[in-house]
Amino acid sequence: MSGIDKIFAELRSKKEKALIPYIMAGDPRLERTKEMVLAMEKAGADMIELGVPFSDPIADGPVIQRAGQRSLKCKTSLKDILSLVADLRKKTNIPLILMTYYNPVLKLGVENLFKAAERAGVDGLIIPDLPPEEGRAVLEESRRCGLNWILLSAPTTPVNRLKFLAKQTQGFLYYVSLTGITGSSLKDLSEVRTRLSMIRRMTDKPVAIGFGISTPEQAKALGEMADGVIVGSAIVRLIEQHLEDPELPFVVSAFVKRLKQAMTGRSF
Amino acid sequence: MPALTELEKHYKFSKNNKRFQSSFKKYLKEFAGRPTPLYYAERLTKKLGGAKIYLKREDLCHTGAHKINNTIGQALLAKRMGKRRVIAETGAGQHGVAVATVAAVFGLECEVYMGTEDMERQSLNVYRMRLMGAKVSPVDSGSRTLKDAINEAMRDWTTHVRTTHYILGSVLGPHPFPAMIRDFQKVIGMEARQQIHKTEGRLPDYLVACVGGGSNAMGLFYPFLDDRTVQMIGVEAGGHGIESGKHAARFADGSLGVLHGTMTYLLQDDDGQIRLTHSVSAGLDYAAVGPEHSYHYDRGRIRFTHVTDQEALAAFDLLSQVEGIMPALESAHAVAHAAKLAPQLKRNQIVLINLSGRGDKDVMQVAKIRGVQL
Numbered sequence: 001m002s003g004i005d006k007i008f009a010e011l012r013s014k015k016e017k018a019l020i021p022y023i024m025a026g027d028p029r030l031e032r033t034k035e036m037v038l039a040m041e042k043a044g045a046d047m048i049e050l051g052v053p054f055s056d057p058i059a060d061g062p063v064i065q066r067a068g069q070r071s072l073k074c075k076t077s078l079k080d081i082l083s084l085v086a087d088l089r090k091k092t093n094i095p096l097i098l099m100t101y102y103n104p105v106l107k108l109g110v111e112n113l114f115k116a117a118e119r120a121g122v123d124g125l126i127i128p129d130l131p132p133e134e135g136r137a138v139l140e141e142s143r144r145c146g147l148n149w150i151l152l153s154a155p156t157t158p159v160n161r162l163k164f165l166a167k168q169t170q171g172f173l174y175y176v177s178l179t180g181i182t183g184s185s186l187k188d189l190s191e192v193r194t195r196l197s198m199i200r201r202m203t204d205k206p207v208a209i210g211f212g213i214s215t216p217e218q219a220k221a222l223g224e225m226a227d228g229v230i231v232g233s234a235i236v237r238l239i240e241q242h243l244e245d246p247e248l249p250f251v252v253s254a255f256v257k258r259l260k261q262a263m264t265g266r267s268f
Numbered sequence: 269m270p271a272l273t274e275l276e277k278h279y280k281f282s283k284n285n286k287r288f289q290s291s292f293k294k295y296l297k298e299f300a301g302r303p304t305p306l307y308y309a310e311r312l313t314k315k316l317g318g319a320k321i322y323l324k325r326e327d328l329c330h331t332g333a334h335k336i337n338n339t340i341g342q343a344l345l346a347k348r349m350g351k352r353r354v355i356a357e358t359g360a361g362q363h364g365v366a367v368a369t370v371a372a373v374f375g376l377e378c379e380v381y382m383g384t385e386d387m388e389r390q391s392l393n394v395y396r397m398r399l400m401g402a403k404v405s406p407v408d409s410g411s412r413t414l415k416d417a418i419n420e421a422m423r424d425w426t427t428h429v430r431t432t433h434y435i436l437g438s439v440l441g442p443h444p445f446p447a448m449i450r451d452f453q454k455v456i457g458m459e460a461r462q463q464i465h466k467t468e469g470r471l472p473d474y475l476v477a478c479v480g481g482g483s484n485a486m487g488l489f490y491p492f493l494d495d496r497t498v499q500m501i502g503v504e505a506g507g508h509g510i511e512s513g514k515h516a517a518r519f520a521d522g523s524l525g526v527l528h529g530t531m532t533y534l535l536q537d538d539d540g541q542i543r544l545t546h547s548v549s550a551g552l553d554y555a556a557v558g559p560e561h562s563y564h565y566d567r568g569r570i571r572f573t574h575v576t577d578q579e580a581l582a583a584f585d586l587l588s589q590v591e592g593i594m595p596a597l598e599s600a601h602a603v604a605h606a607a608k609l610a611p612q613l614k615r616n617q618i619v620l621i622n623l624s625g626r627g628d629k630d631v632m633q634v635a636k637i638r639g640v641q642l
Contacts, residue, residue: 055542058422077539102526107540180427
């Protein structure tokens, strides 16, 4: 049972939904990323997605593109981010999921990455530009070391493929709420509801929804349909507005707290 | 993925469908002006004093480059799939113009993404696209060139996938694009093969073509792959020279990686970040190369070399002055290499250059480089 599985099991028994904030590692600096992870955990985040910057992030909108550029300006590499995770493990057990494009993984070597990620204490991996059919090495490694390779599905994914993805994914199925890129605005909740009830009939694995979720109200509404909610661009935009603010971790965690409160309906 | 699966289905169907193929051929002939001539460059041959040089005149295609072959094919597929909107990336603007053109003739809505750096050096093509009713959207991220335009086009496609077909311009991207675009471009090599047979009674010794993504090169080379006596040379952009780091020579200085959904040779740093490229020619200014080129490079069937910006500019002058043909700066790279190669060969040998595009679009830029006020 992975760290991600455990959290979903715990939350299910409490009838709660997972809040999964996304931030770009190294934006504005790795030291700040560390502070923000710890602050977000205190504010109620259940797992955290850490973006690995890439020069050509085709699944990302302008907000996360700019964050990646800022991080790359500081020369943040995948190896640096793995060191950050190892460092964070001295202070927290919160599941950490890396979201990375495939080329940095390939350059480091799939086996090398998994060895290093396992040692550092990474719980999951999302690779938006690697379909499972092309990722045999990643699949084998992820099975070997119990590190979850989380797959994405889209509103346009046909039923047969959806079944395949639900079967292959580990930890949870990442349901992309809309046809588009990160930071788009989600308008049609009824389509999400229909698709999710279809996915529910196919699998018992947890399903988390991402893309286009930017407000506590949306987090609450989508949390009611799924097992988890991923919020990325809205947080990254907040970071962008407070890059040099000494209170940055507080600003971010205050927003995360509002999201979690909306999802649980209680304050803490 | 579903969009790629759908495209593959229609592409496979169209390959063997008589009605599709006859419609494709009709537009190539009556709209694009095919077949393009194979021209014996007599004065250039004499001047270089070696092998006989032939030019495959893709520059004479409607819109000024080989790009139209592919855009006709894909626009017909878009119609088959019921997509009312097409999008594209463009570097030099030749592909963008070719997409705007087919969008006009087939009545499709059209949006072209172009890096702001390229928009500046190819402003004439930007205006041509707009004149034909296309929307040209500037891309200001990354290196502001072809790579970034592809990123943006892919983002658009993800967003509007239900109504939109992405007309990728070169033998790049995820399957089925590289194979499909090769099939739409192989008409170049099929014609050239017949034409050289007719005039010389034999096959050429060398084929030379410039390689950005590599669609004109693959289009020429593909029908000759089984002809063991025919040597094939792809010419990449050497920019300011390999040692300067400012170039787009993937085979000289790159390694295997994945970009835009394909595994191929590309220019990257130690962390797997894609490197910035440079070339005087916008159409060659890209960090990756078509995967089929990488395959034939690994098995030794196609060789690759590179020429610098300066050499390409000299070849631009050479062909203009000796033959009265102004090549696109992309194609000038092929001419520049052929000019080095021909003098080393015997007079009865044959070098066939793919003159993939015409140079009208580059006149302003060449003048600017030379400090000439127009």
